[in-house]
Amino acid sequence: xxxxxxxxADLRSEFRQTLEGRMADVEHAWSGLxxxxxxxxxxxxxxxxxxxxxxxxxxxxxxxxxxxxxxEKQAEAGLHAAALEPAVSALLAEMRRIGDGP
Amino acid sequence: xxRSLEKVLYVDDEPMLCRVVxxxxxxxxxxxxxxxxxxxxxxxxxxxxxxxxxxxxxxxPDIDGPETLRRIRHTVAGHFLPVVxxxxxxxxxxxxxxxxxxxxxVITKPFEPLDLANRxxxxxxxxxxxxxxxx
Numbered sequence: 001x002x003x004x005x006x007x008x009a010d011l012r013s014e015f016r017q018t019l020e021g022r023m024a025d026v027e028h029a030w031s032g033l034x035x036x037x038x039x040x041x042x043x044x045x046x047x048x049x050x051x052x053x054x055x056x057x058x059x060x061x062x063x064x065x066x067x068x069x070x071x072e073k074q075a076e077a078g079l080h081a082a083a084l085e086p087a088v089s090a091l092l093a094e095m096r097r098i099g100d101g102p
Numbered sequence: 103x104x105r106s107l108e109k110v111l112y113v114d115d116e117p118m119l120c121r122v123v124x125x126x127x128x129x130x131x132x133x134x135x136x137x138x139x140x141x142x143x144x145x146x147x148x149x150x151x152x153x154x155x156x157x158x159x160x161x162x163p164d165i166d167g168p169e170t171l172r173r174i175r176h177t178v179a180g181h182f183l184p185v186v187x188x189x190x191x192x193x194x195x196x197x198x199x200x201x202x203x204x205x206x207x208v209i210t211k212p213f214e215p216l217d218l219a220n221r222x223x224x225x226x227x228x229x230x231x232x233x234x235x236x237x
Contacts, residue, residue: 004216007125011118018118050161051116054190057212058122065212069190 012059019099022052023092026071030088033081045075045084049091061098067091107226109134111153113144113170114188115162122215123157131219141170149179155206155226156180160189171204184229186222188213 025048032041049072056064070087110133112123120137127133136151138144142165144156156174160167167187174180184206207225209218 004125004129008122008215011122015118047161047163050190054211055116055119058119058215062212 008059012061015055015059015061016099016101019095022048023095023099026052026088026092026095030081030084033084042075042078046072049075052091052095063094064091064098067094107133107154107223109136109151109153110155110157110222111136111138111144111147111151112157113138113141113162113167114159115139116159119159123218126215126218127222130216131222133219133222141165141167141173144170145173145177145180148174148177148183152179153183155222156183156185157188157209157222158185158205160187175204184226186225 026045029041029045029048032038033045035041049068053065053068053072056062056068067087067090071084071091074084074087110127112120112127112135114120114123114137117139120139124135124137127135136147136153138147141162144158147153148156158167158170162170165173167189171185171187174183174185185204186207186209187205188209188211190211206229209221213221
């Protein structure tokens with residue numbers, strides 16, 4: 001393993017440790033869609049999903065890209081919280097699986 | 103514009119991507135890289151760091167990439183500065199949306215870190231034929 005591979009391996013490990021906080025961000029934004037600050041929550045949900053779809057596959061977590069992209073697109077399309085639930089749940093489940101991994 | 107690409111400012115609010123890009127461009131590409139975590143930080147960094155090129159994330163909280171570029175264009179140091187957008191949005195209509203903002207190029211995420219320097223060098227090489235347009 002060369003220096004860059006070693007650097008990426010360390011960063012992947014670090015990314016796993018950030019997933020709990022990132023999951024909380026996604027859940028918080030999703031749960032806020034129905035409230036008074038729904039528009040701001042939607043922007044946050046789109047942003048969190050967008051960042052995941054860019055970062056995760058760059059670090060090698062390719063399974064998160066499509067799931068995050070689905071949440072982003074559905075949120076952008078204006079789906080309400082209940083309609084977004086399947087996509088958000090799928091994303092959170094995969095984040096949890098990766099976060100619990102080695 | 104210098105003959106070779108040497109200094110790059112990378113602007114992204116995601117710290118982990120900043121680290122990937124900095125290491126990839128410095129260790130693999132031999133470039134000097136500074137990072138900024140927001141459009142506002144970029145506007146401060148440009149006249150201090152004097153980058154040859156800015157690699158600018160499109161979707162950021164507060165000031166997004168296109169608005170950051172618009173503000174860069176209204177500064178002395180950034181009026182003709184080549185700016186390359188980097189975005190997870192790869193849909194054709196969205197890339198066309200970025201065109202009027204005058205980027206020198208667009209790189210889509212996810213990207214292969216080891217290939218990023220080559221992609222920037224290719225964009226840089228093309229600039230001699232197509233200098234950055236004024237607004």
